[in-house]
Amino acid sequence: MNFEAIKSIYFFEMARTRRTLLQSVVSPVITTSLYFIVFGAAIGSRMQEVQGVSYGAFIAPGLIMLTLLNQCIGNGSFGIYFPKFTGTIYEILSAPVSMIEIVIGYVGAAATKGLIVGTIILLTASLFVDISIKHPLMMVLFFVLTAVSFSLFGFMIGIWAKDFEQLNLFPMLIVPPLVFLGGSFYSIHMLPPFWQTVSHFNPVLYLVSGFRWSFYEIADVSPVVSLVTVLCFLLVCLSITAWIFKTGYKLKN
Amino acid sequence: MAPIVSIRNLTKSYASGFTALKGVDLDIEEGEILALLGPNGAGKTTMISIVCGIVTPSGGTVTVAGNDILTDFRKTRAIIGLVPQELTLDAFETVWNTVAFSRGLHGCKPDPALIERILKDLSLYDKKDTVLRHLSGGMRRRVLIAKALSYEPKVLFLDEPTAGVDVSLRKDMWQLVERLRAAGVTIILTTHYIEEAEEIADRIGVINHGEILLVEEKKALMAKLGRKQMTVELAEPITAIPDALAPYGLTLGEEGHRLVYEFDSSGERTGISSLLSALSQCGLRVRDISTEQSSLEDIFVELVGAGK
Known part of the structure; x- marks a missing residue:
């Protein structure tokens, strides 16, 4: 194992975050605070409790997930896309590093950034609404697994994308509807039966539900199912990444 | 003595049907300077890219210091340095960080003293904290060389090191090549400037349409064909x-x-x-x-x- 290489990639990526602090940390915090002001404080006070939890507190886990997903996909994809775009990828490809080391470096950094921002959002949320965490260990497990899987997912997008438009396709067009329709702002039990069934095909539902369960013990689907879904997603991403490196897909011509 | 780089029947064809290399055989001896001459699209960069691991070969074998470049890639890539033709650098990094990054990437422990010496040798030390996009073309070329030297490779590929470089920098490069040769580094350079090959190479290979046309001692070649x-x-x-x-x-x-x-x-x-x-x-x-x-x-x- 080339630990020096993992360290180098990881800290190189983390240094990029420091350079773009405003964009990578401050802006998601401001966006999420706006959600809490609008949905939590302004509208939330006029809403009924959802399954015994105030509306503002109910949406907090979903909002953290929304940010975490966007951050991880964004950081994971950009981290590998940018060297591809500028050509500096030659150095990674010609270095004595294996796929595993490259992935640990890039995905590890992207997940770390996602977790940092996610934690800040959690702290911000606790300023606006009452938050309780009933299963802290499960909460951390969901938090970390989601961060890693979606950073890996982002990494794959970064390798697949051939231009900035494709790069932004997932974070801009695909993730928001999945998050909004995945029960971030409501319980799917509020939906008509047909839409409840449709929602079950949305992977984000399982993430948000499991994550929310670790906070308030309320869930749309069983937390075990949620956990299995996240693990399956991680496994699929790992397999695709392994295939990418084996075949050199879009990396080596 | 066994050659340090040994290329056997190396081929590369692309999905488009284009064949970049048609069965190249080449032995590079330890410590020599080999210049590869050839027009654009001759296959020089493809060949170098395969040896370095950037391009996957279609057929044939390459060994570096006795190790296969595919199965023992850790051993081969650790001793190969590459200075690419394009000035590809991370725009927002500083000189020092990008050079230190290259060293780490090749599995070497940090060595600030070595990096300081390399930067001084390349007249880059006073620019060590400069962000790369603020550097001139010639300076960027030096940074690419510093990156390749940061992990002290035994074999150095210079892909058109002096393309678009002014005369004084070109002379500096030649001196650097001499110093590296004295330190025992094997150097393979591709160039368009025949003057360059004439000036610094021990042997000259001519490549065109994906085939090596000849490889010969520079003096013998000049005498034979002169x-x-x-x-x-x-x-x-x-x-x-x-x-x-x-x-x-x-x-x-x-x-x-x-x-x-x-x-x-x-x-x-x-x-x-x-x-x-x-x-x-x-x-x-x-x-x-x-x-x-x-x-x-x-x-x-x-x-x-x-x-x-």
Whole structure:
């Protein structure tokens, strides 16, 4: 194992975050605070409790997930896309590093950034609404697994994308509807039966539900199912990444 | 001694059907400087990219210090340095960080003293905290070299190191190559500038259309293929070449003031003395004589032209 290489990639990526602090940390915090002001404080006070939890507190886990997903996909994809775009990828490809080391470096950094921002959002949320965490260990497990899987997912997008438009396709067009329709702002039990069934095909539902369960013990689907879904997603991403490196897909011509 | 880089029947074809390399065989000896000459699209960069691990070969084998580049890639890539042709650098990093990054990426522990020395050698030390996008083209080229040297490779590939570089920097590069050679580094450089190959290489390989046309000691190559030219300045201009001089195949230039004679310097008889006596028999007075050897450039053009 080339630990020096993992360290180098990881800290190189983390240094990029420091350079773009405003964009990578401050802006998601401001966006999420706006959600809490609008949905939590302004509208939330006029809403009924959802399954015994105030509306503002109910949406907090979903909002953290929304940010975490966007951050991880964004950081994971950009981290590998940018060297591809500028050509500096030659150095990674010609270095004595294996796929595993490259992935640990890039995905590890992207997940770390996602977790940092996610934690800040959690702290911000606790300023606006009452938050309780009933299963802290499960909460951390969901938090970390989601961060890693979606950073890996982002990494794959970064390798697949051939231009900035494709790069932004997932974070801009695909993730928001999945998050909004995945029960971030409501319980799917509020939906008509047909839409409840449709929602079950949305992977984000399982993430948000499991994550929310670790906070308030309320869930749309069983937390075990949620956990299995996240693990399956991680496994699929790992397999695709392994295939990418084996075949050199879009990396080596 | 076994060659440090050994390429056997290396091929590369792309999905589009284009064949970049057609069975290349090449041995590179430890400590030598090999210049690869070839026109654009000849396959130079493809070959280097395969050895370094950036491009996957279609067929054939490459070993570096006895290790296969695919199965033992950790061992081979750890001792190979690459300075790419394009000035590809992370725009927002500083000089120091990008060089330190390269060292780490190759599995070496941080060594600030070494990096300081490399940057000083390349006159980059005063720019160590400068962000890369603020550097000039020549400076970026130096940074790429510093990155490749940061992990002290044994084999260094320089892909057109002096393309678009001014004369003084080119001379600096040549000196650097000399220093590296003295330190025992094997250097393979591709170039368009024949002058460069002539100046610094021990051996010269010519590649075109994905095939190695020849690899030879520079001196032997120049002697073998070198043609010489003798220019005779006449005191009085003439309008036509006298019939008596026809067998020499002379050309007349400079409004009748100059006669040019081409001969093979490696031939048994060069025909110079008989030409000179023939000139005086024709009553032509000679004011000056000069000879010049054909350059590597002429040799190259001849080879590549013949391959078409």
